[in-house]
Amino acid sequence: MFKTNKNYLNLKESYLFTDIAKKVAAYSAANPDKKLIKMGIGDVTQPLIPEVVEAMKKAAGEMGVKETFRGYGPEQGYGFLREKIAEYYLREMNVKLAPDEIFVSDGAKSDVGNFTDLLSNDNVIVVPDPVYPVYVDSNVMLGRKINYISGNEGNNFLPLPDDKTEGDVFYLCSPNNPTGATFNRDQLRAWVDFALKKNALILFDAAYEAFVQEDLPRSIYEIEGADRCAVEFCSFSKTAGFTGTRCGYTVVPKNLICDGMSLNKMWLRRQTTKFNGVSYVTQRGAEAVFSEQGLINVRKTIDLYRGNAKVMTDTVKKAGIWFTGGVNSPYVWIKCPHNMSSWEFFDYLLNNFQVVGTPGSGFGKNGEGYFRLTAFNTLENTIEAMSRLSKI
Numbered sequence: 001m002f003k004t005n006k007n008y009l010n011l012k013e014s015y016l017f018t019d020i021a022k023k024v025a026a027y028s029a030a031n032p033d034k035k036l037i038k039m040g041i042g043d044v045t046q047p048l049i050p051e052v053v054e055a056m057k058k059a060a061g062e063m064g065v066k067e068t069f070r071g072y073g074p075e076q077g078y079g080f081l082r083e084k085i086a087e088y089y090l091r092e093m094n095v096k097l098a099p100d101e102i103f104v105s106d107g108a109k110s111d112v113g114n115f116t117d118l119l120s121n122d123n124v125i126v127v128p129d130p131v132y133p134v135y136v137d138s139n140v141m142l143g144r145k146i147n148y149i150s151g152n153e154g155n156n157f158l159p160l161p162d163d164k165t166e167g168d169v170f171y172l173c174s175p176n177n178p179t180g181a182t183f184n185r186d187q188l189r190a191w192v193d194f195a196l197k198k199n200a201l202i203l204f205d206a207a208y209e210a211f212v213q214e215d216l217p218r219s220i221y222e223i224e225g226a227d228r229c230a231v232e233f234c235s236f237s238k239t240a241g242f243t244g245t246r247c248g249y250t251v252v253p254k255n256l257i258c259d260g261m262s263l264n265k266m267w268l269r270r271q272t273t274k275f276n277g278v279s280y281v282t283q284r285g286a287e288a289v290f291s292e293q294g295l296i297n298v299r300k301t302i303d304l305y306r307g308n309a310k311v312m313t314d315t316v317k318k319a320g321i322w323f324t325g326g327v328n329s330p331y332v333w334i335k336c337p338h339n340m341s342s343w344e345f346f347d348y349l350l351n352n353f354q355v356v357g358t359p360g361s362g363f364g365k366n367g368e369g370y371f372r373l374t375a376f377n378t379l380e381n382t383i384e385a386m387s388r389l390s391k392i
């Protein structure tokens, strides 16, 4: 008789987005004349830039001609894209990477989830609370012990290690989903120094790096020594609207060695065994993000979301509501006014202002009493939603 992985029984059902959808559908059915504004979505809304579309069309054309047709590509990504990513790190962040330290994938979610393959099951995993749920669930599936470090108002939702912090593998996400909070250099240095001292591994999720506009680190490798203790995950999803197109990359430095084993070699082995690469057409599209006009245009789109975030932070600031995020992130994390719980505030916003957001309690125990709003709607809708909200 075959046996299943019983660790799956330990996964908590995630009702968050289904519960939201149910409440929204019920409200819409009862109030068909009311215009709802959705600020809960973590998905982009602006289309791909023309440079990406043209590059993908051209690549699709090449695939239809015998002389330029391509079959399987390199599992770790085509050289043309990995070189562009390496140039981007050097130019934008002054971080030197070799192209073979960069692995192209179908997105950060797969890589964050799959990287756990490389780690022994007796590692103690540490995740911040509140958290992007993939870090937790991908480890629960393997039966690993998970410790939580507390994000709260006291530390601005940016927990730091101290003498009592214990664990082997630490997930960090900056700019953070769901809170939008972003580590500064000293804070990130504290994490890198801690990891080096404890021989711990940092799994750094930089999916929102392109939103950083202040003088804050966009890559963990901006911190000296991080190449000996950290892996970095990044994505074209939020940088260039690739949520439906699917492309991301993971950086595994060659200096990252544990027990004499190179994580770079292990990841290459893992990917060549279980993954057959991202489509040529998609990688040509991703390459076009780094063209001169491509970079100008993706920045325009990010500026548009940033403009929305500014409208949102201005409004909550004026209303005297505590918040973090929004400046270097498309997420604004607010404290529910009048001590409402996350779900009470959800119902209050929906019923009184027809604005939909995401209850913070869906991201962990510490999210209770907080609420996530996203900047991915249109400017008009954001302004409208905020003018409704200012009446709280």
Ligand code: PLP
Pocket: 042, 106, 107, 108, 109, 110, 132, 173, 176, 177, 205, 207, 234, 235, 236, 237, 242, 243, 247, 248
């Ligand atoms: N990491 C974080 C923190 C995210 O919020 C998301 C998507 O919302 C991802 C990774 C997934 O990115 P991708 O679309 O590249 O799989």
